Amino acid sequence: MVITMREVAERAGVSKSTVSQFLSKRYNYMSLDTKRKVEQAIEELNYIPNEVARSLKHKKTFIVGVISSTILSKFTTEVVRAIEDECQLEGVQVIVCNTDDDSLKEKNYVQSMIARQVDGLIIFPTEENKKLYVSLVKNGYPFVFVDRKIDEISVDTVLLNNEKASELAVETFAQHNHENIGIITFPLGKKTITTRIERLSGYRKTLENHGLPVNEDYIKSGRLDEMPDLIGELFHMDNPPTAIIATNDMILEQVLIYAKNNRLTIPNDFSLIGVDDVSFAAFYNPPITTVSQPSFEMGKRSARLLLDKINRKGQEDEAPSEIIRLNPTINLRESVRILN
Numbered sequence: 001m002v003i004t005m006r007e008v009a010e011r012a013g014v015s016k017s018t019v020s021q022f023l024s025k026r027y028n029y030m031s032l033d034t035k036r037k038v039e040q041a042i043e044e045l046n047y048i049p050n051e052v053a054r055s056l057k058h059k060k061t062f063i064v065g066v067i068s069s070t071i072l073s074k075f076t077t078e079v080v081r082a083i084e085d086e087c088q089l090e091g092v093q094v095i096v097c098n099t100d101d102d103s104l105k106e107k108n109y110v111q112s113m114i115a116r117q118v119d120g121l122i123i124f125p126t127e128e129n130k131k132l133y134v135s136l137v138k139n140g141y142p143f144v145f146v147d148r149k150i151d152e153i154s155v156d157t158v159l160l161n162n163e164k165a166s167e168l169a170v171e172t173f174a175q176h177n178h179e180n181i182g183i184i185t186f187p188l189g190k191k192t193i194t195t196r197i198e199r200l201s202g203y204r205k206t207l208e209n210h211g212l213p214v215n216e217d218y219i220k221s222g223r224l225d226e227m228p229d230l231i232g233e234l235f236h237m238d239n240p241p242t243a244i245i246a247t248n249d250m251i252l253e254q255v256l257i258y259a260k261n262n263r264l265t266i267p268n269d270f271s272l273i274g275v276d277d278v279s280f281a282a283f284y285n286p287p288i289t290t291v292s293q294p295s296f297e298m299g300k301r302s303a304r305l306l307l308d309k310i311n312r313k314g315q316e317d318e319a320p321s322e323i324i325r326l327n328p329t330i331n332l333r334e335s336v337r338i339l340n
Helices: 005-012 016-023 032-045 051-058 074-088 103-115 127-138 162-175 194-209 224-235 249-261 295-312
Strands: 063-068 093-098 120-123 143-146 157-160 181-185 219-221 243-246 271-275 289-292 323-326 329-331
Touching (some): 005 016, 005 032, 016 032, 063 074, 063 295, 074 093, 074 295, 103 120, 120 295, 143 295, 157 295, 162 289, 162 329, 181 224, 181 249, 194 219, 219 224, 224 249, 243 249
Parallel strands (some): 063 093, 063 120, 157 323, 181 219, 181 243
């Protein structure tokens, strides 16, 4: 038999509206004694709130979607976890979709989530779906970009200061007298991802600021499955780099695997800095210097932006979109040596 809100109210000795306020977490004018009575009644009767009725009343599903680029990355996992934590504070559930940076999968997931009437989306976007996002803006659908931006689209966006991340790495190498500095990134191209463009830009600018040459042969980009060959190309050059920047945690792992398989030691054979402070970096032998992203803060800020946008939906004085950039920090360890 289905237990109703009226039965919970009768068991607790309160009004039906009080139970409704409790379920909506509106405790402002509710005594601790009343809260305990309602909690006890819900537990004793094993009452399950009718989410469909709640959705109809509030004209919301209390569900948001996260369209993630990859769940293999520690950074992405932390961002998504922070989004979920922030949403749960408002009783909002989160559905996570993984695109593997496939623009068609991304488009299908976005359309599927909207068809399921989720209240809004947080998206790790690709340029290929620009037209889709333009149409969502025109239709007033609530969504937020995280980690990446798309030019010419006015959408709330939370990003890392990516140029600063590369700057911190190059500065550290330069301070240790390195001049031949390589960088490894995921694929570059005409419609490449914001993080990749900006981290490469920061790398070039900082080298130039130090009067160091930008050797195009020291820049390697490709898919994850291509990494062993790309890394090998760097080390088989006549004048290989003495220092390498791995622009994300997955690439860092590939560099470490390559070094182990080829009996290269860090930092004696080459110095290394990774972007993303993976858990093993601090206790790897030697401990790896990393550039940390404020991933939890990025997730929290993007969730807050979306929830506020959902709550303001339909209001004429809706705030203009903003781009929030958070700064990275460097964790100096033992993977960078001083060159004579």
